[in-house]
Amino acid sequence: MSNRYITSHFPLISILLFSLTFALYTQTLILTQLVDLGVYEGMREFFSENGIKLTLLFLLMLFFFMIFSALKLIADTTVELSMLFFSKDIEGVELNKIRAGSSIFMALSIISLALTQDIIYLTAAFAAACFIYFVYFVYKVSDSLSILGLIGLIFFHIIFWSTFLIAVIYALVKLYNSFMASLPI
Template identity: 45%
Template sequence: MSNRMKKNVYMTGYLPLFSIILFSCGFAIYLERLVIKKLKYFGVYQGMLELFESHVIHLSVGFCLFLLFFMVFAALKLFSDALTHLSMFFFSKDTEGVLLQQGKSGGWFFFGGGMLAIVFNHSIFLMFIVFIAAALVYFFYFLLKVGSSLSTAGIIGMVFMHLFFWTGFGLLVVYTLLRLYNAFVASIT
């Protein structure tokens, strides 16, 4: 039974979901404390206490933040899978998906990172570092697993395809957030 479980490719199928849940919980816990602190600072929290009990406010804010982060991490996972499949299409000769199955066991890195995010939920910087580290370790693990079946040009192409996409995506997100922030500040003044 134990040997069958080791060879069963579906055993690690739950890891992406649990990893997303763990990272979402870590980030939501941190931001829930921050939001409640800001609500108290602006005096809104006292007004909310007239309508709801304290634990209901905390749970509602935490749950909404959890849903927000869950959607963000699920979208990142969707982008990552699509990009990985596209890069394997361009740079690999594998048409059966065998190479993709070899790299799936790297999901343990994200699962471990998600558990660390729960532990480090007092610092958004540490959680962000853990997430980036888990993504990089997973990517290099994936390259190590499939690299023997790819040519040198294929490995370089895959690395640069991922590098260009994630850099461009990150810059686009930062640019959009800066534009929104500037518009918000301009509307206040």
């Protein structure tokens, strides 16, 4: 019998590794922009080059850590809510079955370390982890679901995450448009 807590640290490590890879990419992008704008040399008068890079990396890691932690909290809530609505399992046995799925995120977060040079590959690695985990989740909980419950669970997640993504994109576009409209011509 294996200890069910052996993989309990995988979500935290996965969040840290994904945060690191996205932070490294963003740090490179920001530093390039600072050099292009001519601001970087002025910053080097107050901080060392390594100090600028480490501070920027720390702040970006913190930013992405907060985003990925919030996404994990939302995902855990939607999983448990969908199980409440559609599953016949009232003991929570099915939730214990899906805990091992955190190794999917762990594996792809390790792979993402090699992909820090391209945002498309980083985003694809994260999206692949989410998709593979969702398939794993549906497979593991399908025993406690009727056909209608399985369809309901899948559509619940698709509708929720689609709505969430559309709302975030809408807010970003609205913010961008208001920023562009405020610039003097």
